Amino acid sequence: MSGLPAWSEPRTAIVTGSGSGIGLATGMRLAAEGAAVAVWDIDGDSAKAAAAQITEAGGTAVGLAVDVADRSRIDEALAEVRSLLGPATILVNNAGISPFKRFLDISAEDFARVMAVNLAGTFHCCQAVAPDMIAAGWGRIVNISSSSAQTGNTRQAHYAASKAGVIGLSRSLAQELGPKGITVNIVPPSFIDTPALRGSAEAGFLGSGVESHVQSTPVRRVGRPEDIASACVYLARDEAGFITGQVVGVNGGRVIV
Numbered sequence: 001m002s003g004l005p006a007w008s009e010p011r012t013a014i015v016t017g018s019g020s021g022i023g024l025a026t027g028m029r030l031a032a033e034g035a036a037v038a039v040w041d042i043d044g045d046s047a048k049a050a051a052a053q054i055t056e057a058g059g060t061a062v063g064l065a066v067d068v069a070d071r072s073r074i075d076e077a078l079a080e081v082r083s084l085l086g087p088a089t090i091l092v093n094n095a096g097i098s099p100f101k102r103f104l105d106i107s108a109e110d111f112a113r114v115m116a117v118n119l120a121g122t123f124h125c126c127q128a129v130a131p132d133m134i135a136a137g138w139g140r141i142v143n144i145s146s147s148s149a150q151t152g153n154t155r156q157a158h159y160a161a162s163k164a165g166v167i168g169l170s171r172s173l174a175q176e177l178g179p180k181g182i183t184v185n186i187v188p189p190s191f192i193d194t195p196a197l198r199g200s201a202e203a204g205f206l207g208s209g210v211e212s213h214v215q216s217t218p219v220r221r222v223g224r225p226e227d228i229a230s231a232c233v234y235l236a237r238d239e240a241g242f243i244t245g246q247v248v249g250v251n252g253g254r255v256i257v
């Protein structure tokens with residue numbers, strides 16, 4: 001980092017799905033840089049536990065139960081954030097579900113739920129939060145996609161499609177919101193050691209397990225949630241204001257495009 005403060009004025013950040021994994025690490029890092037953090041998670045208990053963890057580490061946080069597929073709950077929670085922490089001008093759309101199913105077995109309901117959480121959830125959070133960013137003349141949105149959107153993945157047609165949608169959505173918002181002082185970037189992780197990745201491995205969806213993929217990873221290790229958090233925090237800083245509409249791969253070299 002440059003030694004510059006992350007932000008020239010106090011900032012409030014919302015991180016969706018930050019009760020665990022990548023979202024939790026991102027919330028912790030944003031708070032360590034001085035942002036007040038709203039932890040949103042579908043599981044209210046894990047949201048509150050994550051907020052307590054941030055507070056114990058010296059940060060400012062609140063934890064709220066929010067299903068990002070539910071627009072009315074997003075609007076309600078946003079009003080709570082405004083009154084508790086002030087208007088949010090940093091948004092990390094991280095909440096996601098990553099099921100595996102053979103293409104021919106994916107039901108209309110499976111497809112709709114993945115789209116509702118991963119793609120529509122990102123759309124709704126961006127649309128709900130953008131007015132406060134426009135009013136502030138400054139905003140940072142980081143949308144978490146997936147390397148599956150870049151490469152495709154067997155048994156993840158619905159997931160990869162939703163995460164590819166996140167890239168198109170983000171690039172469009174980068175163009176439309178750029179003149180308002182708002183940047184919108186995309187981070188597509190690959191193989192990050194989180195509860196979701198371990199769950200997929202235990203269910204047998206990752207071949208011989210997480211560690212077996214290390215040899216096909218140029219940097220020869222599994223990713224950590226903090227690897228993604230660092231990229232998100234950098235993109236949220238004042239000094240990243242000339243970076244927008246970009247796909248910033250954080251994947252140990254597993255995908256080079």
Ligand code: NAP
Nearest residue numbers: 017020021022042043067068095096146189191192194196
């Ligand atoms: P994780 O450990 O499962 O964390 C995701 C969090 O989002 C969980 O706390 C989960 O709650 C929450 N969540 C699920 N549905 C939600 C909803 N509708 N509204 C609000 N919160 C919801 O997963 P992760 O590995 O950290 O993944 C974070 C993001 O990175 C996801 O978008 C994922 O697709 C993406 N990603 C991860 C990897 C990887 O290697 N780990 C690779 C590519 C992309 P519950 O646990 O209660 O369901």
